[in-house]
Amino acid sequence: TAAVVLWVALAEVVLLSSFGSFVVDTKPELYLAPWRSAAAYLSAWQANPQLGFPSFNVGLAPVAATVGLIQAVGIPPELSVRVLRLLLFAVGSLGAARLYRTLRPGPDPLGPLVAGTVFVANPYVVVAGTTQAILLPWALLPWQLLCLVHALRVPADAGRWARWRWPAGFALAFAATSGMNAGVVP
Numbered sequence: 001t002a003a004v005v006l007w008v009a010l011a012e013v014v015l016l017s018s019f020g021s022f023v024v025d026t027k028p029e030l031y032l033a034p035w036r037s038a039a040a041y042l043s044a045w046q047a048n049p050q051l052g053f054p055s056f057n058v059g060l061a062p063v064a065a066t067v068g069l070i071q072a073v074g075i076p077p078e079l080s081v082r083v084l085r086l087l088l089f090a091v092g093s094l095g096a097a098r099l100y101r102t103l104r105p106g107p108d109p110l111g112p113l114v115a116g117t118v119f120v121a122n123p124y125v126v127v128a129g130t131t132q133a134i135l136l137p138w139a140l141l142p143w144q145l146l147c148l149v150h151a152l153r154v155p156a157d158a159g160r161w162a163r164w165r166w167p168a169g170f171a172l173a174f175a176a177t178s179g180m181n182a183g184v185v186p
Contacts, residue, residue: 002113003113006113006117007090010086010089010120010121011086014082014085014086014089015079015082015083015086017082020078021078022077022078022081023078023081024081025081025085025130025131025132025135026060026131026132026133027057027060030060030063030064030067030132031067031077031078031080031081032077034064034065034067034068034071034080035064035065035068037060037064038061038062038064038065038068040055041055041057041058041059041060041061041064042058042061043055044058059175059177059178060178062176062178063084063132063136063178066084066087067080067084070083070084070087085135088135088136088138088139089120089139091139091140091143092116092119092120092138092139092140092141092142093116093117093119093120094116095119095139095140095141095142095143095146096112096115096116096118096119096120096142097112097113097115097116098112098142098143098146099115099142099143099145099146099149100112100115100116102146102149102150103149119142125138133178136176136177136178137177137178140173140176140177141177143169143173144170144173144174144177147166147167147169147170147173148166148170150166150169151166151167151169151170154166
C-alpha cells in the first residue's frame with residue numbers, strides 16, 4: 001500500500017543519511033551514556049569544577065531512558081540517534097493522522113495518510129527538525145491537540161473521569177515535550 005511505501009522511504013532517508021557517522025542532534029552524552037545522563041538530568045543541580053550549576057535539562061530524562069532502551073537491544077550510539085528520530089517521526093505522523101480522523105470523521109482512507117505524511121515531510125521539519133529540542137515537541141504536538149479537541153467536546157454532565165482524562169492527557173503531552181537549555185519550545 002501507499003503507507004508502507006512512504007514508511008520505507010522515510011526509514012531509508014532517516015537511517016541511511018550520513019550512515020556510519022555520529023551526527024548528534026542534541027547533547028552527545030544523551031547518546032554516549034544514556035543511563036548516566038538520565039540520572040544526571042533528574043538532578044536539579046549539576047556538578048562541575050566551579051561548584052556546580054542548576055540543571056535546565058530535567059525534561060530530557062525520559063528521552064535519555066528511551067535512548068538507553070534503544071541501545072539495550074544492541075543498536076550503537078551513532079544509529080540510536082536515527083532510530084529515535086524515526087520513532088519521533090512515527091509518533092508525530094500517527095498523531096496527525098489520528099487528529100485528522102477526529103476532526104473529520106467518516107470514511108476517508110486518503111486524508112489521514114496525507115495528514116501524517118505532510119506533518120513529517122514538510123520544509124519546517126526538514127530544516128528545523130534536525131534538532132531534538134524542536135523535533136520532540138513537534139512529534140507530540142498532534143497528540144496534545146487531539147487531547148485538547150477531546151477535552152473541549154466532553155459534555156458538562158459527563159462523569160468526573162470523562163471530564164478530567166483529556167485535560168490530563170493534554171498536560172502529560174505538554175510535559176513530555178521536554179525542554180532543554182538550548183530550546184524550550186513548550
